[in-house]
Amino acid sequence: xxxxxxxxxxLNLGLRRAMEDDAKVVLMGEDIxxxxxxxxxxxxxxxxxxxxxxxxxxxxxxxxxGTAVGLAMRGYRPVCEIQFxxxxxxxxxxxxxxxxxxxxxxxxxxxxxxxxRIPMGGGIGAVEHHSESPEAYFAHTAGLxxxxxxxxxxxxxxxxxxxxxxxxxxxxxxxxxxxxxxxxDTSATPDxxxxxxxxxxxxxxxxxxxxxxVKTALQAAQAAADEGRSIEVIDLRTVSPLDLDxxxxxxxxxxxxxxxxxxxxxxxxxxxxxARVTETCFHSLEAPVLRVGGYDTPYPPSKLEEEYLPDLDxxxxxxxxxxxx
Amino acid sequence: xxxxxxxxxxxxxxxGASAPHLPQQPDLVQLLTPEGERVEQPDYSLDISDEELxxxxxxxxxxxxxxxxxxxxxxxGELGIWxxxxxxxxxxxxxxxxxxDGDMAFPTYREHGVAWARGVDPLDVMSLFRGVDxxxxxxxARRFNLYTIVIGAQCLHATGYAMGVQRDxxxxxxLAFLGDGATSQGEVNEAMVFAASFAAPVVFFCQxxxxxxxxxxxxxxxxxxxxxxxxxxxxxxxVDGNDVLAVLAVTRAALQAAREGQGPTFIEAFTYRMGAHxxxxxxxxxxxxxxxxxxxxxxxxxxxxAHLSRDGIADAAFFESxxxxxxxxxxxxxxxxxxxxxxxxxxxxxxxxxxQTPPLAAQQAEFEAYHASFEGGVER
Numbered sequence: 001x002x003x004x005x006x007x008x009x010x011l012n013l014g015l016r017r018a019m020e021d022d023a024k025v026v027l028m029g030e031d032i033x034x035x036x037x038x039x040x041x042x043x044x045x046x047x048x049x050x051x052x053x054x055x056x057x058x059x060x061x062x063x064x065x066g067t068a069v070g071l072a073m074r075g076y077r078p079v080c081e082i083q084f085x086x087x088x089x090x091x092x093x094x095x096x097x098x099x100x101x102x103x104x105x106x107x108x109x110x111x112x113x114x115x116x117r118i119p120m121g122g123g124i125g126a127v128e129h130h131s132e133s134p135e136a137y138f139a140h141t142a143g144l145x146x147x148x149x150x151x152x153x154x155x156x157x158x159x160x161x162x163x164x165x166x167x168x169x170x171x172x173x174x175x176x177x178x179x180x181x182x183x184x185d186t187s188a189t190p191d192x193x194x195x196x197x198x199x200x201x202x203x204x205x206x207x208x209x210x211x212x213x214v215k216t217a218l219q220a221a222q223a224a225a226d227e228g229r230s231i232e233v234i235d236l237r238t239v240s241p242l243d244l245d246x247x248x249x250x251x252x253x254x255x256x257x258x259x260x261x262x263x264x265x266x267x268x269x270x271x272x273x274x275a276r277v278t279e280t281c282f283h284s285l286e287a288p289v290l291r292v293g294g295y296d297t298p299y300p301p302s303k304l305e306e307e308y309l310p311d312l313d314x315x316x317x318x319x320x321x322x323x324x325x
Numbered sequence: 326x327x328x329x330x331x332x333x334x335x336x337x338x339x340x341g342a343s344a345p346h347l348p349q350q351p352d353l354v355q356l357l358t359p360e361g362e363r364v365e366q367p368d369y370s371l372d373i374s375d376e377e378l379x380x381x382x383x384x385x386x387x388x389x390x391x392x393x394x395x396x397x398x399x400x401x402g403e404l405g406i407w408x409x410x411x412x413x414x415x416x417x418x419x420x421x422x423x424x425x426d427g428d429m430a431f432p433t434y435r436e437h438g439v440a441w442a443r444g445v446d447p448l449d450v451m452s453l454f455r456g457v458d459x460x461x462x463x464x465x466a467r468r469f470n471l472y473t474i475v476i477g478a479q480c481l482h483a484t485g486y487a488m489g490v491q492r493d494x495x496x497x498x499x500l501a502f503l504g505d506g507a508t509s510q511g512e513v514n515e516a517m518v519f520a521a522s523f524a525a526p527v528v529f530f531c532q533x534x535x536x537x538x539x540x541x542x543x544x545x546x547x548x549x550x551x552x553x554x555x556x557x558x559x560x561x562x563x564v565d566g567n568d569v570l571a572v573l574a575v576t577r578a579a580l581q582a583a584r585e586g587q588g589p590t591f592i593e594a595f596t597y598r599m600g601a602h603x604x605x606x607x608x609x610x611x612x613x614x615x616x617x618x619x620x621x622x623x624x625x626x627x628x629x630x631a632h633l634s635r636d637g638i639a640d641a642a643f644f645e646s647x648x649x650x651x652x653x654x655x656x657x658x659x660x661x662x663x664x665x666x667x668x669x670x671x672x673x674x675x676x677x678x679x680x681q682t683p684p685l686a687a688q689q690a691e692f693e694a695y696h697a698s699f700e701g702g703v704e705r
Contacts, residue, residue, distance in 0.1 A: 058518050062511060063512070066480075070481065194682070
């Protein structure tokens with residue numbers, strides 16, 4: 001059965017399916033009940049599943065994650081909504097020192113099937129702390145997995161796969177793309193959660209992106225095609241673990257690689273990817289791996305965010321530089 | 326109105342039996358005086374058999390013997406560090422023995438007495454302090470969570486676990502351990518907010534041992550800790566933490582209230598850390614010897630021994646048998662610790678995830694190949 005869904009609605013439907021499939025799934029967060037969340041991702045779920053399964057928590061992010069740990073220990077599968085990316089840091093201690101470590105600490109006796117949903121990234125004209133890209137902090141932490149969806153199909157299936165998965169997952173949602181639509185076949189067999197995907201074939205440059213930047217990368221590839229350049233775009237889909245085999249295969253053909261993300265460039269995911277591509281594809285490379293990212297500044301006031309965020313022109317500029325070697 | 330429900334009032338800002346210049350501390354629940362005399366507390370009556378009394382003494386004495394042996398083993402280089410419970414035996418054994426089989430306990434890293442009461446093998450605690458693992462016991466089977474070293478983090482886990490108990494419609498209760506220093510942590514305060522809001526069946530058991538490493542209680546609070554509970558909207562009670570009977574009675578009552586849907590209770594067990602914070606600490610830098618001498622007069626084991634002797638509940642032969650059992654336990658702990666094998670190097674890669682990732686599997690394979698390149702190779 002195929003429906004046209006926005007990313008937001010696909011997440012809502014995916015959460016609903018997960019709650020129907022497993023009575024141990026409990027949603028927790030600020031304003032997720034009657035209000036349905038500030039982005040309405042949990043709209044209608046408390047009405048249908050009750051206050052014990054869709055929990056409006058006190059306003060305390062460490063409290064949300066810490067109590068989720070206890071619920072997981074008792075056999076529940078908590079799905080925590082962090083209202084905005086910049087508000088995850090009060091919960092950072094629980095995520096890094098507890099959620100990520102308890103499976104190893106207990107030698108596998110205690111699982112932590114917790115999903116941490118975070119609306120990620122900028123471009124919505126918001127105030128400070130509402131536009132950040134914290135993925136590298138989590139990708140650097142052993143014990144966590146980090147997923148960054150880019151489209152309604154992956155949103156619908158990915159949230160269900162994440163909830164069913166036995167390890168803790170930071171599930172990053174591209175907030176400025178919540179309203180983007182696509183056809184979702186809800187009876188299809190989904191792709192695995194932890195895999196990258198070639199979303200546009202090409203021969204000249206391999207362009208990598210995840211989350212909100214996938215659309216930007218595809219737009220850049222189209223613009224480049226109009227100028228006669230063939231760009232292969234890969235949606236990484238998962239930030240940790242990285243699935244780089246399709247990337248290596250692509251770079252061996254194109255000899256050139258550009259990585260795009262909104263997060264600050266220094267020590268961002270692009271740095272790790274550049275190192276891995278260089279180690280693995282050294283003899284195939286015609287140019288150094290180039291990064292296009294946010295600058296190493298705090299996320300700026302919104303009147304400047306278009307300068308800060310990678311856009312089509314900055315991506316094409318990097319493509320030009322890669323081709324120039 | 327039960328004692329647990331009674332209103333609390335703000336009294337002397339800095340309580341402390343150890344501080345003679347301060348007003349006498351109020352509302353201390355005590356069933357056994359430091360001299361070993363039974364005191365009646367109508368709100369916390371304790372019907373206890375002679376056999377149970379002897380068995381409490383045995384627990385206290387064996388736990389102390391274990392602690393002494395562990396400190397010695399650290400001094401001899403067999404443990405990396407040891408967090409001594411010296412002086413807190415009654416608080417821990419009393420609280421641990423108050424738990425029902427199905428209840429769940431969430432310790433800090435010093436609750437060896439609770440571990441003992443929950444049937445954890447001391448060697449599974451020693452392995453943590455030797456650096457072999459992060460605690461060898463099964464937290465699910467023992468109903469005793471693994472030690473949590475980040476201060477206060479476990480209070481949220483206990484509260485969330487209690488929220489799960491509620492959803493299960495179970496009558497289990499949850500006991501969260503914390504220290505006086507932890508009461509300053511944001512996460513502990515968030516735990517109390519959550520516990521109160523959801524009326525979760527959790528009891529916060531705070532061992533106020535007067536110091537957070539070197540910093541005295543006065544830096545953490547300007548009111549008695551048990552009175553903090555009123556601000557969260559649930560009862561707080563202060564118990565003599567060196568009185569195993571009072572701790573047992575008060576904790577049982579609080580757990581029972583939780584079971585009956587009355588929500589959380591905060592228990593302040595007023596006690597004293599007679600040893601150092603850990604074997605790396607030097608308490609002579611921040612507290613007076615006279616203070617320790619004063620607290621020795623309130624020794625939790627001596628007081629129960631006095632009671633057992635005075636009332637003819639135990640004789641010299643009993644005490645000798647416990648001492649002998651302690652020596653056997655110490656010998657077993659010593660041998661077991663010294664002979665504990667190191668973990669296999671490659672084991673650090675195991676259990677990072679329930680489903681190991683391909684990149685980590687590749688890293689593990691590289692590590693094993695690297696080790697295998699040396700003569701003899703690596704044991705998995």
